[in-house]
Amino acid sequence: MKKSLVLLLLAFSSSAFSADAVIGIYCQENTNGAKVYLNDSYKFDCEDFQREAFLVDEGTYQIRAVLSVNKEKEKIFSASIEASSSRPQRVRVILPAASLTAYGVEMKVLRDQEAARRLALEKERKLAAAVKSDIEKSEKGDLKAIQRLISRYQTGDGVDQDPQKVSFWTDQYQALKKEKDRQIKLAALNKELEANPYFYWLGLSPRAIENSNSSASSTMVTGLPSLTVVDLLSSPSIYSTRRGIQNRIEDLEVHAVRWANPDSMVAQASQ
Secondary structure (H helix, E strand, O other), rough: OOOHHHHHHHHOOOOOOOOOEEEEEEEEEOOOOEEEEOOOOEEEEEOOOOEEEEEOOOOEEEEEEEEEEOOOEEEEEEEEEEEOOOOOOEEEEEOOOOEHHHHHHHHHHHHHHHHHHHHHHHHHHHHHHOOOOHHHHHHOOOOOHHHHHHHHHHHOOOOOOHHHHHHHHHHHHHHHHHHHHHHHHHHHHHHHHHOOOHHHHHHHHHHHHOOOOOHHHHHHHHOHHHHHHHHHHHHHHHHHHHHHHHHHHHHHHHHHHHHHHHOOOOHHHHO
């Protein structure tokens, strides 16, 4: 401190170093241990609220204060000032947030590369698992999986592009889709058959007899002869309806044979 005062007094003395300028460096809070450089020349280590003054020639000066946080991080203060003999210059050293050292930058690059490598490996693992799952599901007839597999072989997503496999799985998809649609139609036709049985009222008679204690069942048992006549009168219409449904079912069965084996005699006969 005494040295600083002496320098300041000399700076303002008319008889001493009139051409020299004064730079005052004030270390602020949380700067303890920071190394201070004046034009890359080390001057002192900061202590909180420490003040130092330096006589310099007039000109431009760079003031830097560097506080090492660890091997990879440091806090750097930097300022540029114009030193003039007409007026002392004062610089307040306030350290910013820590930044990476050259070693820290190098380590960050290496960590980022390793993270990218692991991410790529994980992506490859997930892709391989997805491809394996699609193949297994496709072999079991999963239509959505087959669509994904076709797309993979078309674009090379997780597998090599393969036009032959695209063609193979496209044929499989079309065949399975037709079979699925056929099964849906068959189920609907079978429901229609169930909804149009022969002798509907007569078919209800056994249950009516078992529950003859109820008034509704008793009424049905009493009217059974009349209901039987109704069944007989409606038989031709029921027969026609059921025959039409059965014809559609048989037609679906013929188409199934044709799809499964285009060269079969049934397929050729139906062409």
